[in-house]
Amino acid sequence: MKTTMFLKKTACTVTVSAALVVMSLPAQANNWRGWNIHPPGYPNTVALEAFAEGVADRTEGRVKPQVYNNAVLGDQPDAIEQTRNGALDFANFNMGPMGPIVNETNVLSLPFIFSSIEHMHDVMDGEIGQRFADALAEKDLIALSWFDSGARSLYNTKRPIQTPADVQGLKVRVMNNDLYVDMIEALGGNATPMAYGEVYQSLRTGVLDGAENNYPSFESSNHYEAAEYYSLTEHLIIPECLCIARASWEALSPEDQEIVREEAIRASQMQRDLWVEGSRKSREIVLEAGVEINEVEDKAAFQELMAPVYAGFVERNPDLEELVDAIRNSN
Template identity: 55%
Template sequence: MTFTRFAGFGAMTAVALTMSALAAEAKDWRGWNIHVEDYPVSHGMEAFMAEVTEKTDGAIKGKTFHAGVLGSQPDAIEQVRLGIIDFGVFSLGPMGQAVPETNVVSLPFIFKSVPQMYELMDGEAGAAVSAGLEAKGIVALGYYDAGARSFYNGTKPINTPDDVTGMKVRVMNNDLFVGMIEAMGGNATPMAFAEVYQSLKTGVVDGAENNPPSYESTSHFEVAKYYSLSEHLIIPECLCMSKKTFDALTPEQQEIVRAAGKASTDLQRGLWQEREAASMKIVQDGGVEVNTIEDKSAFQAAMAPVYEQYLAANPDMTDLVNLFRNAE
């Protein structure tokens, strides 16, 4: 009887110690996000964390901090590399300083369409970008849709590169984007995003470029009634996590995290497409003339000087650029 009680006590103690060990190993992750809480990216991140918590039976918990409250993107990228922040969603555009491979997706017309971007980033080309990220301490779990940037102006539809000739076009402050406009004979005008509406209204610039939700939510469509679907820049965002955090997981947990990343990516892409459709309806109902550029080959050919300059400065990126450009 005494032995039975002792055995029972021993079993209970073992369970208690096991539970205590699990509690000690439980992880509380922090996630960085620049976007507001009600946004496709934000919903994707929340779903990711929820699935990881559920599938690990609560061993991994965490919180996504929205609206950039954990700092700027450059700072957050560095903190992810160091393992201070566990995961985040980052635009690949500004990641080039830390990860050269990510600059390739900022080349104009590198993607022929958004569906092609999905296919390439989910395949061999995306794997090459992911390898570059991992070499810098970042594990890519999926590539979110951040939309396609297209031209808008208050003068005329744009159907060919020649239609941009002579236009003053606001662009982001990046030599690649300045070169893109200049290659079409336009005058690139880098300026702060907050200044674009007034500059369009007063004629400081003739046009600008952005994705449909940005074009709509900023009311730019009210002062630039021609929206031409050039889709010249399709720069995905990366659902990334710290390699230090990832490497500390068990193999089973790593599988759960990767599966949750894939599910989150699929969810976010669907939500983004819904958001884009809603924005397009608003601008068209507002009197915007929208034209689709079915054949982008003339635009791609016009980008030859941009690519030549980029590859001259980054010859080690030649194979990766060709992998993207030669894809069907």
């Protein structure tokens, strides 16, 4: 009996002591891991790192985000899945490759869906942008703000592109998306889906005549060394998100959620400002290297040829026709 009483007292003492130790320990911080495809110094990278620093500072270390650059945690499709299942906590995703996961985002890859970068900002920062955020949330991605990725234009090794006729016969690299293939073929070109890392050599050897991208990518990839004509078609203006994993978001207190949201919006404004400056510098670099840049005076001629692309898209996605019209009528 005495032995039993002693064991009970000892167990009770140990339990109380353990509880006191736990209570005395500091709360464990949420060490968030963030995915980023870009290198250090890139506008998106600078903004993401500012986001991480701001969140850590304002939550007093309760949330400590760290950004992993250069896609070291996987390519974008893998990173999307990792963020959806909570293996990654946050990421900066382009909406182009998001289509297979969130069908609504394919609308953002329609050529000339936005009339300008400012139009894209207005749409994505408003009620229509919230509709895309809601669609992402259904797939466990919480979009808190929208980044810029500029306007994509055509560049090639043959000639300036001023009218759709100038595209005819050109072998043009596009991202792996049927909408982009349809876009080039509607202009009379030969669309060639290809990995980004293969484009430079393909331009050099003549496997490709051209490709399409924004100023910073055209410059940083050194494609300007092979393609001397850059024509401002500005056919694609695709936004990007700063997305949080649903599991990571819901683990936050309401107060910390507000901090994270505010820092995401601040990061978005920073990224947009840096993007403008980075684009200006890239343009200067390629001009100094001898690239011929031309404005496209009649974009309507290009836009009119996109009618079959839109018709095919709506036929395949009748539920998205209203969303397409909402964006086109919002300008």
